[in-house]
Amino acid sequence: MTKKIVTAHDIFMFVPNLIGYGRIVLAIVAFYFIKTNYIIAAACYILSGFLDAFDGHAARLLNQGTKFGAMLDQLTDRAATACLCVALATFxxxxxxxxxxxxxxxxxxxxxxxxxxxxxxxxxxxxxxxxxxxxxxxxxxxxxxxxxxxxxxxxxxxxxxxxxxxxxxxxxxxxxxxxxxxxxxxxxxxxxxxxxxxxxxxxxxxxxxxxxxxxxxxxxx
Known part of the structure; x- marks a missing residue:
């Protein structure tokens, strides 16, 4: 039986990481509308944060936990909080x-x-x-x-x-x-x-x- 070789591309396409990319897109949309449409901004920001629980669950369920995924998750959390705090400081x-x-x-x-x-x-x-x-x-x-x-x-x-x-x-x-x-x-x-x-x-x-x-x-x- 041939052992499957996991490539970097495979890691990038793991389900938890795909969820992570979705979180980033939602966060970017939230901060684009943060001064002009609070409904879209709040909905996207909260959904992005809510998905944080699902990427970890997917990683455990599918055995797809990776160092890249952990770093992606941490950086998304910290960057999202930082961007929101910048907006709050202006408000x-x-x-x-x-x-x-x-x-x-x-x-x-x-x-x-x-x-x-x-x-x-x-x-x-x-x-x-x-x-x-x-x-x-x-x-x-x-x-x-x-x-x-x-x-x-x-x-x-x-x-x-x-x-x-x-x-x-x-x-x-x-x-x-x-x-x-x-x-x-x-x-x-x-x-x-x-x-x-x-x-x-x-x-x-x-x-x-x-x-x-x-x-x-x-x-x-």
């Missing part, structure tokens, strides 16, 4: 500093953790905090991971929509709130929690990288 200039801090933390923590995981040969979702029950739950429960990532994306998407509309009125806890504002309020704790997790990622990855440096210096001496 809410009084909060520009916080958008800058959020963006910097998101990029630096994920880049550092992905870099260190490549050195160690483990997934960027493997974190060396075995004694931390919150982090263990975050990365071992797919529903929790999906809820945290989705809630974080919803916060920024609703903040964008709120610049244009409050949405239909909803009665909640005795208050009449626009649906967009309500979802924004409900997703705010999730966004804060996700930021804390990103900070933990950064600290953990920094510690791991320092350990690699220490090990290399010890061997050299």
């Amino acid at each position: 809410y200039p009084q909060y520009m500093f916080w958008f800058q801090m959020s963006l910097a933390l998101d990029i630096v923590s994920h880049w550092m953790h992905l870099h260190v995981s490549q050195l160690g040969g483990t997934s960027h979702k493997s974190i060396g905090l075995e004694g931390n029950p919150i982090m263990r739950l975050y990365y071992t429960s797919r529903p929790v991971l999906f809820a945290m990532c989705s809630g974080n994306e919803l916060f920024f998407a609703m903040l964008y929509l709120l610049h244009f509309t409050e949405g239909p009125l909803i009665e909640f806890a005795g208050l009449n709130l626009g649906l967009v504002r309500l979802v924004l309020y409900l997703s705010t704790p999730i966004m804060i929690g996700k930021a804390v997790i990103s900070l933990i990622h950064l600290v953990d990855a920094s510690r791991r990288l320092a350990e690699v440096d220490a090990e290399e210096r010890s061997k050299a001496e």
Whole structure:
């Protein structure tokens, strides 16, 4: 039986990567319309983020997980968040500093953790905090991971929509709130929690990288 040779072209055409290309197209459409048509922009951005769950599922189901796919997924997430934060900073200039801090933390923590995981040969979702029950739950429960990532994306998407509309009125806890504002309020704790997790990622990855440096210096001496 002849063993099939997998080429780079085959990797590019794996189903999870095709989904990734679709996410990129949706994100580009979203940012093209971000100032002129908030319905198209929000719909494309949210759909692009939602498909993030499906490419990972497809990779596991079809055994098509690749380093290229993981990098494509990470870069799409970071670039999409960065582009949205740029738009939000123009819509809410009084909060520009916080958008800058959020963006910097998101990029630096994920880049550092992905870099260190490549050195160690483990997934960027493997974190060396075995004694931390919150982090263990975050990365071992797919529903929790999906809820945290989705809630974080919803916060920024609703903040964008709120610049244009409050949405239909909803009665909640005795208050009449626009649906967009309500979802924004409900997703705010999730966004804060996700930021804390990103900070933990950064600290953990920094510690791991320092350990690699220490090990290399010890061997050299």
